[in-house]
Amino acid sequence: MIQLKDIYRDFQVGDQTVRALDNINLNISQGEYISVMGPSGSGKSTLLNIIALLDHPTSGQYLFNRQDVTKLDDNALAKIRRENIGFVFQFFHLIPRLTAAENIEIPMILAGINRQERQQRVMQAVASVGLSDRAKHLPEQLSGGQRQRVAIARATIMRPAILLADEPTGNLDSHSGIEIIELLETLNKQGMLLIIITHDHHLGKRAQRQIHIVDGKINFEK
Amino acid sequence: MTVSDTFFQAFLAIRAQILRASLIVLAMSIGIASVTILTALGESARSYIVNEFQSLGTNLVIVLPGRTETTGGQPPLFGETPRDLTLDDANALLRSRYIAAIAPINIGSAPVSALGLERETTILGSTASLRRVRHLSLAEGRFLPEIESEKSLPVCVIGQTIKNQIFIQQKALGQWLRINDRRFRVIGVLASEGESIGVDFDEIVVIPVASAQALFNTESLFRILVEAKSKSAMYKAVTDIGKIIKARHEGEQDITIITQDSVIGAFDEILTALTLTVASIAGISLAVAGVLVMNVMLVSVAQRTSEIGLLKALGASERQLIELFLAEAAMLCLAGAVLGVLVGQFSISFLQILYPEFPLSIPGWALLAALLVSLTTGLIFGVLPARKAAKLDPVLALAKR
Incomplete structure (x- = not known):
């Protein structure tokens, strides 16, 4: 499903060039459960951003469903993201002025889905993350764990094939962290490709495939 | 994204910053009100004078003794011949x-x-x-x-x-x-x-x-x-x-012949030019309001950087982001225009009570022009912030909390 070939990503910092990704080769198939681990600044977030089509590699080839996506324009990339990729962030990234339900609705609004269907799917999504009674709450009225559930509901509302989570438990206490991981794993068992970036080796070990990145290179894989 | 969704989301964004939105609406409405009031005054003066000349008679030609050979001078009022x-x-x-x-x-x-x-x-x-x-x-x-x-x-x-x-x-x-x-x-x-x-x-x-x-x-x-x-x-x-x-x-x-038409035409032209001049001067306030709209929208973009990054990650195209921010600017300007027209209409009614013998009214074209101008101002001055939002790098935008 995802094929990365000889991916390099360089950043210009002042007059120095920093290589964030150094010759990454990766094949990821549907339904996998992958954790990406590594120290800060190792390039794991950059890798996730490139997989998510938010960032462009400096060189290399990226095939998404056998399609070369390095040459697509902004609109096409936005469409692929909208239809195939769900995001979960460390800092939730909920829009503060919108209620939980309205936050979950956003990807469907961008996709131009009609109002009735949106309402229906939001109700289902809210129920599936166990927040039916909190649907009309603003993010500031929810706990960290609840906010991350809203974010997961938003990430999965378009039924994407890929779910990308960047430190999903980084901002949560260990109890809600486990709850969130279990929720993500449930989604993986339903067939969603799950890629989790984490510092936490304990959490990382739960994945069937573990990728360690150091200095922009894949150090080892299990 | 459907049009109504775009406007609804823009409305939610405006509602979240009600004080800033109302200030910008106020600025825009002052501009619109001054344009409509001044146009109404100029237009009324014009129709007043043209009516006065028309009431002098029909197909009137006035023959004066004496003739000035130079053009542009006043006709002699008393015979100098x-x-x-x-x-x-x-x-x-x-x-x-x-x-x-x-x-x-x-x-x-x-x-x-x-x-x-x-x-x-x-x-x-x-x-x-x-x-x-x-x-x-x-x-x-x-x-x-x-x-x-x-x-x-x-x-x-x-x-x-x-x-x-x-x-x-x-x-x-x-x-x-x-x-x-x-x-x-x-x-x-x-x-x-x-x-x-x-x-x-x-x-x-x-x-x-x-x-x-x-x-x-x-x-x-x-x-x-x-x-x-x-x-x-x-x-x-x-x-x-x-x-x-x-x-x-x-x-x-050795006579000067004046036709009623030429007199009316001359006054009509002078007063129309005057009205347009005065309206354009008032139009400067609209440009100022436009700059304010741009400022507010730029602040809005800066404050919502991470939200823009999120929307991009969720699959919003550049076009959709531009539409969202333009809709916001357009709604602010339209609200300002409607308020401005109301204020203008109210002031004109008030003046009419003070000077009942002077025929005052805001011409329809002025109302339409006010709405169009404010909308255009909003869109023109909204384009820059909207493009800025759309061009944000999603990775950097998301990194900003």
């Missing part, structure tokens, strides 16, 4: 087949008195045709009789003010009025028509032109009012008048 315009000249004009009626006019100032009361006023010598040419109406009695213009007759028609001041609460008809040392019988009273350009007919006494010539001891006419048969005949009449006078004045066309 060796050859006066005489009654014979005036009667000769009737030979033209494009002329329906003429009214020779002789004007002067003299004391009038009756029943022991005396005042100085304007005496206007003319013929029965004056009524037709100048659209005069009578409150009582009749106008000057249809007699040969050379014939003098001791009758007069007086204006309302003269009647009220000289014949206080008495019947004026049939009374003798003394003008200088001659007596005239009052045969009619003019209906009050208020101040009209040139002459205030309420303060005037009209007598037969021959009588006025005798009274002021002059053969020369102040001017001749000519009514052409139709609008298209007016210019042919002008040519005829020139020819006839030239023939009578030893080959010299």
